[in-house]
Every structure is written in structure tokens, then in C-alpha cells.
Amino acid sequence: MSEVVVRELRAGYGTTEILHGVSLAVAEGATTAILGDSGSGKTTLLRAIAGFLRPTAGEISVAGRVVAGPRTWVASERRGVGYVRQEGALFPHLSVAGNVAFGLPRHGLRGRDRAHRDRVMELLELVELPADLADRYPAQLSGGQQQRVALARALAPRPSVVLLDEPFSSLDTALRHATREATARALRAAGATVVLVTHDQGEALSFADEVAVLRGGHVRQVAAPRIIYGEPIDPQVAAFMGDAVMVRGEGVGPEVRSGLGTLSVVGFVPRGPVDVLLRPEQIRLTAPEQGAVTGVVTTVRFFGHDAVVDLDVAGDAQGWAGGPLSVRARVHGNETPVLGARVGLRVVGPVRVFKH
Template sequence: MSTVRLRGVTAGYPGMPVLDCVDLMVAAGTTTAVLGGSGSGKTTLLRVVAGFLAPTAGEVLIGDRTVAGPGTWVPPEQRAVGYVRQEGALFPHLSVAGNIAFGLPWPRRRHRDRVRELLGLVGLSDDVGGRRPDQLSGGQQQRVALARALAPRPQLVLLDEPFSSLDTALRASTRDATARALRASGATAILVTHDQAEALSFADEIAVLRAGTFRQVAAPPVVYGDPVDAEVAAFLGDAVLVPGIAGAGQVVCTFGTLAVRGFVTHGRVEVMLRPEQIRLTPPGAGRVDATVLDIAYFGHDAVVELDLIDDATHHGIRARVAGVAQPSPGARVGLDVVGPVRVFPPT
């Protein structure tokens, strides 16, 4: 296990700067998800840590060792880093056991025990070891790729959107198996992803990357419940944003007077609610009334699109409700708000 530190790292490509003086620390034995949209710099950051791209400024440390910095450069093969790509990139001419054992430095007679251990670690049976990669499902291939990365006991494992090519069921099961394997091995890991749900469920900490800089680095409940600004709030999960006027620990908005979480600036603000904070009530029993416009059904829950009655601004309001019972489009309902809300300066 090793702590990973990026200090003032700037990197990019000729004529195209990407990372702008970023700082990040990943504690030993933990997983950090770097979350960002396309072009935010996620893959560039991973390439810098892996040693595939040299930073133009700043330094990278793995443990107590500087692997990139002014006058210092350690090549990728000497960094003790495991790398899992989006497609797994297994060697097609080798068996599963051969793929896993490929990077092992010790005598071949000891490979069998290590391969068996790793197959169990990623949730695969021993008989899989004799198969070829093309005889495995996509999820199994990604588990083998993880086992191969863990085989030489690296200080750090880098995961480059490893679940994005899998279908929904495989993605969830493979993600869970990967998380268990990383915890069992004690490895430090960095996952880059654009999937908010994946980052929230997988990582100990989330680093939100936007336009080459980190906007917020914190535990998943903090980033989701207390985002640093409205853009982070909207990016990390669904967010309902309405204008309001704040002061004295509360805010007045279209839902009435609400308690505010965190520091409150006085004056005009944007009020952020999560859809699960909005509860549907009988008409007249909530803070305001609304008309149901549409319903998106997901099985376990549903998102109800609403139009506030007697509200000239027609803010888009979304409430998340249990999937077993939803109102019909055109129905009139009341809306209530559960818990304190977050406010931001107006954009």
C-alpha cells in the first residue's frame, strides 16, 4: 500500500494544455474516483500517474518516491503500478492463467498458487484458468484483467473506465467484485469515470475534475449532499435548482421558507434540492401545489416531472418517488420538502 500525491501537476499535449496545476492525495489502501466529463482531463491524469506522459510542471509521488518531477523521471515499468484498461486488453494467445501470470517475476513453479489465489479474489473459479479470453464473457475478461494487474502486488492500481463497455447487470456485478478484490488486496487505487453512480458507490473519495482542475475532493456523501457549487451539484446526480433569497440560516423560495445546510450568504441565491427531498402529498397538504407533466419509471423508483401551479417562471421540478405508486400525468398534487437545502451564489 502506498499513498499517491500529485503536487502542482500541469500536463497536456503540444498546443493543447489539459491539467492546470492540480493537487491530489490518495491515501494508502483507499480508492479515489476521478469523475469528470469528456475532455476534463481524466485520462491525461491517469497517463501522468502511470508514466505514459511526462508533466510539464509539478511532481508525482508514489509512497515516498518521486516518480515524476523537475529532474526526475521513473519509467512506467519501474513504478510498480497496475493498469486496467476499458477493454481489458488480454493477450488472446494466452490462457487466463497465462495472462494473470504474465508479469510475475518469481519461478514458474510458484505461479499456480498465485493464479489460484487471484482467481478467487476476483470471484472466478479455478477451472477458468485454462480457458482462452475469447471463451469468457466481458465481465469475466475484466475480472481477469484486474487479477493480472494485481498479480505482482503493485503499490497502485489504475482503472481507466473499466466497466463502461459492459451491460447493466455485468457492470454492477463486475464493479462489486472489483471493489471487493481491491479491499482484500489492500491496494491503493484510482478509478477514472464519467459515471456518477459508479463513482458514488465504488470509491472512498471522489475528485470532481472540470476543465483541468479539481473543483471538489471529498467523500461521496459530502460531494453529493454538500457540493461546492451549482455545476458540481448538477453534474453529480440530479439537482433541482430554483432562485431564492437567503439570510439567517434559511432561504425563501418557491417552496416557502426552508432551512439551509452550511454557510449562508445573504441576498439572492440559487437553491439546490435533490429530487428525493421532494415529497408528493395530497393537493393543498404540502408547501405548494403542482401538476404532473410526465413520469419516468425505473422499476425501483420513478422520477415525476412537475409544473408548479401559479408560478409564472415554470421551474422544472423533479421528484423521485417509490416505483410502486405514482400519480398520473395531469393530476394535481402537493409538494413538501424534506431536510435542509444547499444554496449557492446566483450564476
């Protein structure tokens, strides 16, 4: 049993409270991403779980044992938790083997002990680094290699829980992807329960089993990636999880009328004025047709595999009197329209609505 449970946690620095009664549960062997903007409290939460920061109220349990509470405090080194920092924080004077072996017992700092050396080689293989890097020093490694060494060091004592504090943010795009994939495979192989702190929505959605959105020291929503992206709890979470198209509408029975036509809806539809959320990839561009929703292309941003297209729409579909509106569509790269083109618009899949 290696779950992490946080109950009504309050923590901060000095007289400034950062976390205001945060509760969160990470299942054994699962990965949860804590997603939030700067100042939301995500690193404060990770430091409290690690034992680097003592909370002012609430409780933290790791692997079924209370490690922080009103009458309990377990030091960080006794929590069975591995911690990987943003920059890796390797010891520059130690070799790769020395860094990895640092957390092992009996002072095997340089990997001289045979058992330590075997464990180091096992860990290097686990994080997909060649064995011949064992005797190199951090300055001789790429950024991605350094992060994998940091992960190997965190996994060395076989922790039940691994905490990742924005471990890929300092890497370039290609290196970030490769390092993230290797890290995910290593953590799955180790069977660890993982908490990842990140401000990158794509990273959270692709890396984790669940995503927890933290805003202003409060958990706004915890859900699987598909749910939190497709069914956000409010417009603020919706916008934070990626490009969001918001238009006005009116709830009528099980559907909603809007300037983009009559749309099917996820969940309950309140009667009367509503705000309609849909994602840019739900808007499909077609040839303009008589009586269909049409728009004029105002901006095109081409990314190769896809493109983002901004459009001005009259907003008078099926007699809707909401007035003109601007929307954004995401299309395949080989379907990119030209600037100024008049195109048809079709919404695919159900939308999310919020009472206006």
C-alpha cells in the same frame, strides 16, 4: 505507505495542455474516483500517474517516492503500479493463466512454474473466478470475466497502487454491477490504494471513498461521496453529480424563502437573492392541502423501483413572487402519480444555496 500524491501537475499532448496545475492526494488503502466528462483530463491524469505520459511541470509521488518531477522520472514498470484498461487488453494468444502470470518474474508466461501456478490460482480466487477457467483463452470468456482476469494480471506482482481506467464501461448493466462489486472486494482484500477514472456518477459514488471532480483540467472539488453529492461547491458540480433542482430564492436569516416554501439550509446563508439547490429525492409528493405548495404532474418516467416526476408549480408559496417554476421529484415506484394530477409538495432536509 502506498499513498499517491499529485502536486501542481501540468501535462498534455504536444502544445496542448490538458491538466492545469492539478493537485490530489489519495490515502493509503483508499479508493478515489476521478470523475469528469469527456475532455476533462481524467485519463491524462491516470496516464501521468502510471508513467505513460511525462508531465511538463509538477510532481507525482507513489508510496512516498517521487516518480515524476522537474529532475525525476521513474519508468512505469518501476513504479509498483498496476493498470487496468477499459477493454482489459488481454493477450488473445495466451490462456487465462498465461495472462495472469505475465507480470510475474522469471518469465512464467504459461503458468508452468509451480509457484506461478499457485499464484495464478490464488488470484483467480481473489477475483472470484473458478479455477477451471485457467486454461481457457480470452475469446472463451464473457466481458466481465475478461475484466476480472485483467484485474488479476494487474494484481499479480502485488502493486501498492492500482489504476482503473473506466474498466466497467463496456459491460452491460447487470454484468457491470457484478464485476464492479467483485473488483471492489478483490481490491480491499489486496489492501491496494486505488484510483478509478470514470464518467459514471453512480459508479464513482458507490465505489470510492472519495470523489474528485475534474473539469477543464482543474480539480473542482474532492470530498466523500455524501459530501460531494449533498454539498457541491458550485452549481456546475451539483449538476454533474446527478439530477439537480435549481430554483430562485432569498436568504432571510438562517433560512431561504422560495417558491417551494421556506427551507432550511446547509451552511452559510447569504442575504438577498440566491440560487437554491435540492435533489429530486428531497421533494415528497402528498395529497394537496389548503395553503401548501401544490403542483401539476407534467411527465412521469417509471423505472420499477422508482419514478421521476416533473411538475409545474405556481411558485407563490407564502407570498413568494418568483413566478411559476418547474421541478423534478423522485418517488418510490409504488407511489407514482398519474399524469395531470394535482399534488402537494414538501421539501425534506436542508438545501444548498449559492449567491445569485
